[in-house]
Amino acid sequence: MSSESSPLRLPVIDFSKQELKPGSPQWDSAKHQVREALEEYGCFEASLDRVLEVRKAVFGALEELFDLPLQTKQLYVSDKPSRGYNPAVSGLHEHIVIDAANIAENIERGLTTTLWPHGNISFSKTLVSCTKLASGLEKTIRRMILEIFGVEKYADELIESTNYILKVIKYEGSETSEPYPAAHFDKSMITLLYQNEVNGLEIQNKDGEWIHVNPSPNSFIVLIGESLNVWLNGGLSSTFHRVIKKGINTRYCVALFATPRGGYQVKVPEELVDDKNGPLFKPFDYEEFWTTFYTQAAQGNYGYDLKTYCSV
Ligand SMILES: O=C(O)CCC(=O)C(=O)O
Numbered sequence: 001m002s003s004e005s006s007p008l009r010l011p012v013i014d015f016s017k018q019e020l021k022p023g024s025p026q027w028d029s030a031k032h033q034v035r036e037a038l039e040e041y042g043c044f045e046a047s048l049d050r051v052l053e054v055r056k057a058v059f060g061a062l063e064e065l066f067d068l069p070l071q072t073k074q075l076y077v078s079d080k081p082s083r084g085y086n087p088a089v090s091g092l093h094e095h096i097v098i099d100a101a102n103i104a105e106n107i108e109r110g111l112t113t114t115l116w117p118h119g120n121i122s123f124s125k126t127l128v129s130c131t132k133l134a135s136g137l138e139k140t141i142r143r144m145i146l147e148i149f150g151v152e153k154y155a156d157e158l159i160e161s162t163n164y165i166l167k168v169i170k171y172e173g174s175e176t177s178e179p180y181p182a183a184h185f186d187k188s189m190i191t192l193l194y195q196n197e198v199n200g201l202e203i204q205n206k207d208g209e210w211i212h213v214n215p216s217p218n219s220f221i222v223l224i225g226e227s228l229n230v231w232l233n234g235g236l237s238s239t240f241h242r243v244i245k246k247g248i249n250t251r252y253c254v255a256l257f258a259t260p261r262g263g264y265q266v267k268v269p270e271e272l273v274d275d276k277n278g279p280l281f282k283p284f285d286y287e288e289f290w291t292t293f294y295t296q297a298a299q300g301n302y303g304y305d306l307k308t309y310c311s312v
């Protein structure tokens with residue numbers, strides 16, 4: 001297995017067309033490309049021209065946010081673990097995680113007025129529009145994937161039981177080549193990433209090669225998480241990825257994790273199970289998994305994964 005970054009480009013699939021409606025020729029063509037990209041790379045770039053209208057504002061807003069004094073950023077707390085403000089890890093990486101970010105109020109009142117008590121309308125508007133674009137795109141992609149597996153009848157139920165978690169990340173300039181985060185699978189169903197011009201993300205293809213991702217300014221990077229892998233009874237691999245940021249420029253990234261909502265039982269559909277292929281996973285509740293995850297982590301087991309948690 002090579003650990004070198006390869007100059008390969010991820011497939012780019014265009015989602016900009018307004019008439020992208022299920023059943024239309026444009027839809028079927030994009031769906032076909034999604035299938036091929038996932039088979040080959042387990043990942044792709046989804047281009048959405050509308051995001052260019054907010055690009056400058058998004059990274060301006062992130063800069064404004066992370067430039068706030070530490071004491072101000074620390075005011076944004078959450079009663080759920082790993083949500084809220086997380087200070088710089090080894091001085092290089094800090095992030096803020098917002099739960100149920102598709103509800104505008106959680107950004108407008110939950111985040112913005114905590115950080116700017118007198119309000120900051122342009123910050124809220126920018127983050128809300130970016131989240132709207134990303135969650136809309138995620139729904140389209142998820143529906144296509146369900147169609148590919150012939151289980152689209154579950155699309156509404158699955159999408160309605162989604163918690164969209166927004167994570168905004170700053171990677172400080174440094175010359176280190178240590179991966180952070182280290183190689184991992186996301187636990188989400190699908191993750192969408194939108195970054196500034198500073199690269200660093202690498203994804204591993206099915207041959208074990210690390211591909212250095214160099215996305216276009218109008219592209220979201222689409223990753224498959226472990227929840228979707230489990231729900232499809234192992235039918236789709238999740239994307240193994242890491243970040244190695246080189247150079248002194250600051251990298252900003254917006255990550256939208258589409259995760260199952262707590263209280264919803266994620267269960268492999270009966271259509272994906274037959275006499276030959278039994279269910280590989282037991283039904284699970286995403287938030288209960290995290291409770292076990294943190295218990296394991298407290299005992300020193302940091303690599304506990306969702307597939308281990310719910311495998312039959
Ligand atoms: O910054 C990135 O591009 C990816 C971050 C990531 O993988 C994560 O937060 O799970």
Ligand SMILES: [Fe+2]
Binds near residue numbers: 184
């Ligand atoms: Fe990740």
